[in-house]
Structures are given as C-alpha cells and as structure tokens.
Amino acid sequence: xxxxxxxxxxxxxxxxxxxxxxxxxxxxxxxxxxxxxxxxxxxxxxxxxxxxxxxxxxxxxxxxxxxxxxxxxxxxxxxxxxxxxxxxxxxxxxxxxxxxxxxxxxxxxxxxxxxxxxxxxxxxxxxxxxxxxxxxxxxxxxxxxxxxxxxxxxxxxxxxxxxxxxxxxxxxxxxxxxxxxxx
Amino acid sequence: xxxxxxxxxxxxxxxxxxxxxxxxxxxxxxxxxxxxxxxxxxxxxxxxxxxxxxxxxxxxxxxxxxxxxxxxxxxxxxxxxxxxxxxxxxxxxxxxxxxxxxxxxxxxxxxxxxxxxxxxxxxxxxxxxxxxxxxxxxxxxxxxxxxxxxxxxxxxxxxxxxxxxxxxxxxxxxxxxxxxxxxxxxxxxxxxxxxxxxxxxxxxxxxxxxxxxxxx
Numbered sequence: 270x271x272x273x274x275x276x277x278x279x280x281x282x283x284x285x286x287x288x289x290x291x292x293x294x295x296x297x298x299x300x301x302x303x304x305x306x307x308x309x310x311x312x313x314x315x316x317x318x319x320x321x322x323x324x325x326x327x328x329x330x331x332x333x334x335x336x337x338x339x340x341x342x343x344x345x346x347x348x349x350x351x352x353x354x355x356x357x358x359x360x361x362x363x364x365x366x367x368x369x370x371x372x373x374x375x376x377x378x379x380x381x382x383x384x385x386x387x388x389x390x391x392x393x394x395x396x397x398x399x400x401x402x403x404x405x406x407x408x409x410x411x412x413x414x415x416x417x418x419x420x421x422x423x424x425x426x427x428x429x430x431x432x433x434x435x436x437x438x439x440x441x442x443x444x445x446x447x448x449x450x451x452x
Numbered sequence: 453x454x455x456x457x458x459x460x461x462x463x464x465x466x467x468x469x470x471x472x473x474x475x476x477x478x479x480x481x482x483x484x485x486x487x488x489x490x491x492x493x494x495x496x497x498x499x500x501x502x503x504x505x506x507x508x509x510x511x512x513x514x515x516x517x518x519x520x521x522x523x524x525x526x527x528x529x530x531x532x533x534x535x536x537x538x539x540x541x542x543x544x545x546x547x548x549x550x551x552x553x554x555x556x557x558x559x560x561x562x563x564x565x566x567x568x569x570x571x572x573x574x575x576x577x578x579x580x581x582x583x584x585x586x587x588x589x590x591x592x593x594x595x596x597x598x599x600x601x602x603x604x605x606x607x608x609x610x611x612x613x614x615x616x617x618x619x620x621x622x623x624x625x626x627x628x629x630x631x632x633x634x635x636x637x638x639x640x641x642x643x644x645x646x647x648x649x650x651x652x653x654x655x656x657x658x659x660x661x662x663x664x665x666x667x668x
Contacts, residue, residue: 354458
C-alpha cells in the first residue's frame with residue numbers, strides 16, 4: 270500500500286475512533302486491527318501499551334478513587350477510555366512501524382528535507398551529549414558536588430550546541446552546493 | 453504536558469484545528485520569507501526543543517514533567533517561526549515517536565507553540581530594555597505557566613462538554629478543580645528550571661550573534 274495512503278487512512282481512523290463510545294465496538298476494532306497486522310500484532314500491542322500505560326493507569330486509578338468517593342463510579346467509562354487509548358496507540362505504533370516517511374513525504378520535498386535535517390540533528394545532539402558526559406566521567410574519579418555537576422552540564426550543553434550548529438551549517442553548505450535550494 | 457490521543461473530544465479538537473490551520477498557513481508564509489542561512493540554526497534549535505521535550509524532571513508528589521523549549525525558538529527566531537517549528541516537532545513526536553497525538557495536535561500546538569511562543573517573545577521584547585537577562589527568565593516562566601494553564605483548562609472542561617446523557621464523562625474524566633492544581637503547580641517548578649536553561653541558551657545564542665532582530 271502507498272505510504273501516503275497509509276497516513277491518510279490512519280488519520281481518518283483515529284478521528285473515527287474518537288466518535289465511538291461503545292466499548293464492544295472499540296475492542297472489536299482492536300481485535301480486527303491485530304488480525305490485519307497478525308505476525309506483528311503482539312509486538313505492536315506491547316509497544317502501544319508502553320506508550321499509554323502510565324496515562325491509562327493514572328487516569329483509571331484516579332477516576333476509580335474519585336468515583337468511589339463520590340458514589341459516581343462508572344465501570345463502562347473506564348472500559349471505553351482504556352480501550353480507546355490502547356486502540357489509538359496500537360494504530361500509532363502500526364504507523365510508526367509500517368510507514369516510510371521519506372516515501373510518504375515524496376510529494377513535499379521541503380517537508381522531507383526538514384524531517385531529515387531535524388531527525389539528524391536530534392540524533393546528533395543525543396549522541397554528542399552522551400559522548401561529552403562519558404568524557405567528563407572519565408576525567409573525574411568520584412562524582413562531584415551538585416553545583417559542579419550542574420556547571421559541567423551547562424558547559425557541556427553549550428559545547429554540544431556549538432558543535433551541532435557547526436555540523437548543521439556544514440550540512441547545509443553541502444546541500445546548497447548540490448543545488449538542493451534551487452528547486 | 454502533551455495531551456495524548458483519546459482524551460480530547462471532537463467538540464474540542466475540531467474547533468482547535470479550525471483555529472490552528474489558518475495560523476499554520478500564516479506561519480508557513482512567514483517562514484518562506486526567511487533567508488536560507490537560518491535553516492541550519494532552525495534545525496538545531498528545533499532538535500534542541502525536541503530533546504528538551506524528552507528530558508523528564510521529577511516533581512513533588514512523585515510525578516514528573518518535561519521542559520517545553522518553545523521560548524528558546526521564539527526568542528531566537530520570532531513567534532511565527534517558533535510556532536511552525538514547534539508544531540512540526542509535535543507532529544514528528546506524535547507520528548514517529550508516539551508521544552502526544554494527532555487529534556490533540558492542534559490543541560498542543562496552540563497552547564504550547566502559539567500562546568507559549570507569543571507570550572515568551574512578547575514579554576522578552578517588553579522587558580528586555582529594563583533587564584535583558586532577567587527578561588529571558590521572566591518571559592519563559594510566564595510562557596510555560598500560561599501554556600500549562602491552557603492545557604489544564606482544555607482537559608478540565610472535557611467532563612462538561614462531552615458526557616453521556618446520564619452525565620458520565622466520555623473523554624478526560626476530571627474537572628477544572630483537579631486539573632488546574634495538578635498541572636499548574638508542578639509546572640511552576642518546571643517553568644523555573646526552563647527559565648534557567650533558556651537564560652543560559654539564549655544568552656549563549658546572543659553572544660554568538662545567532663539571535664536575529666525579529667519583526668514578529
């Protein structure tokens with residue numbers, strides 16, 4: 270299936286799901302979605318559960334406590350809320366697994382370019398942060414005071430930012446020399 | 453602070469989309485007028501905002517929250533570019549990382565990207581002549597707190613606007629009496645942390661002459 274079509278179907282599905290308030294329909298839809306994505310279904314479900322577990326637990330426990338205290342507990346609501354949360358996040362994890370964003374955005378080269386640059390920079394920032402942190406740790410025998418660690422963190426953050434801007438400017442110059450900005 | 457999919461009613465997210473769509477269009481037009489030498493910095497600062505979004509801060513009461521990062525974008529690139537970059541970052545987080553959500557995107561973008569960005573930029577411009585460094589901190593603090601309040605209000609009105617005929621909630625279950633203190637009080641601590649980080653980063657950006665004079 271075309272990647273852009275998958276994204277459009279996903280958007281239609283999640284809007285439709287927010288219009289459904291019957292737990293049986295939502296659970297049936299989840300079972301159907303699992304059937305369609307079968308060999309991957311439990312992997313996607315596990316990923317979906319990790320995405321919404323804390324939201325679902327906090328809301329459900331909070332609602333149950335409030336409901337019992339005020340004598341307005343409605344078990345069906347909890348079923349609707351949690352089945353909707355799991356179904357929506359299941360579809361999102363399916364989308365994350367199945368869609369190639371480079372192909373989905375093929376019609377919009379600017380969006381494609383922005384996605385590549387931001388993802389590259391984001392990965393680079395993380396990688397540089399880890400490398401700087403390891404370097405600081407390797408130079409000190411014992412963990413320093415909180416103030417010292419904050420100062421080292423701030424210095425490290427700014428150094429990473431400088432390096433990242435430098436890398437990004439080099440990347441843009443490379444893109445410019447290949448005529449990326451001429452279209 | 454992002455709202456996840458499934459907690460917001462269509463009565464809320466569809467009007468929010470109707471408000472956000474023309475604002476995205478205006479922001480896109482403004483972005484087209486920016487010179488291409490801003491692209492590398494914009495990419496780095498958007499990535500930075502994304503990384504800040506994933507930094508979880510432990511809060512009193514055993515909960516945690518994350519930084520927002522839109523103030524940095526607004527002070528360095530202006531509110532329109534900040535709104536656009538932040539919205540795209542939220543979209544990327546929702547579709548690629550599974551954080552936040554598509555139906556909640558217009559609300560998250562308006563509360564954090566638009567209101568947060570404009571408040572940060574406006575207060576920064578207003579207070580800068582009085583105390584340049586402090587202006588960054590105050591603007592960021594107010595921006596985070598106002599964004600958090602908006603998110604709390606949107607969540608808190610769900611039990612009023614989306615219920616079954618017998619009064620049971622259909623989406624987010626808690627009212628304003630719970631959402632306002634539960635979200636705003638912890639975010640006062642987050643706003644303090646973010647104000648300090650923003651002062652550090654924007655101060656650095658000013659020294660490197662990365663901050664352009666933004667007309668708005």
